[in-house]
Amino acid sequence: MFKQHITYFIFLLGILLFNIFIYLLPIACNYNDDFSIMYSVFGAVCHQIDSRSFHLFGGKLPVCFRCQGIYLAALISTLLYPFLKSFFKNYESPSVLLLLVPVLLMITDILLELTAVYKYISLVKFVTGFSLGFVLPFFILPGLKNFFEEIHINKLQNEYK
């Protein structure tokens, strides 16, 4: 029997480790500069502009305010997932609209900044990122569950043959 909660805990562990890594990196760099090379790994995911990133213990986080909002919110919503949804009974993704709203909010923010309606506001970046990060696990977790369930069923079918 495929255990749905294993998928949940694997995802939770992954996103937890990712967040721990983000917050530990500036602290680790205070002790040993060799860790600074790890910033390049996050460089592929984020612009890492100094003025647009949160600083911790004198060091810059490897991601900007918006990305920080996304990853932190994804962790919080993953933790809350079993309470927000009847997790072990119903494992379906919500309406696409739920994802479109934060995406549109983010695009609007980018356009308003590009057209100089307002200047860079770190709180706005964090909040728009947070809103997207919060809804993402509601789409990813059901997908992951279905993915591993199908692989499990395939494996059982092959064994049966």
Next chain:
Amino acid sequence: MSINKIRIFSIFLSAFVMIFISVMPIISIINLFCCAGIVIGGLIGVFYMDHKTKSINYSISFKDAGIVGALSGILSGIILSIITLAITIITRENPIDAGIKTFEEFGFQLPNEVLNQLQSFSEEYSKYGFSFRIALLNLLGNLIIYPIFGFLGGILAMSFINKKRQKIV
């Protein structure tokens, strides 16, 4: 077209979109929003696969979507590393020297250990036209990030397709 051909074509299409977004100037900014370009690549590959498989009465699954996303991520990660390396060799650019100069212009004092490390990279660039260690680090980073975000893109696309299927039923 057989299902395997559609799968392979979807992987190539998906990888092409990922590479195009990552390489093109201005457009590549999309990737700075949590690798949105890679996720979009995964989404397009799976939507294409779903569209093509309808004609042969094959219903794609989450397994297909995840595999298409992850494999296109691996493929684009490798190709992109090669493109980056080729551009570095052709242009004979030394990004380390430029980086150190930028730091100095902004008045940052780099610690001696970091400076020594950067100097050794810079020497590699001057000697061979590229740094093997930086190229390897770039490849490893791409091989971690691209398949993960490609896989997520594939899974997301399949969630949308599944939702649409449920509505039809």
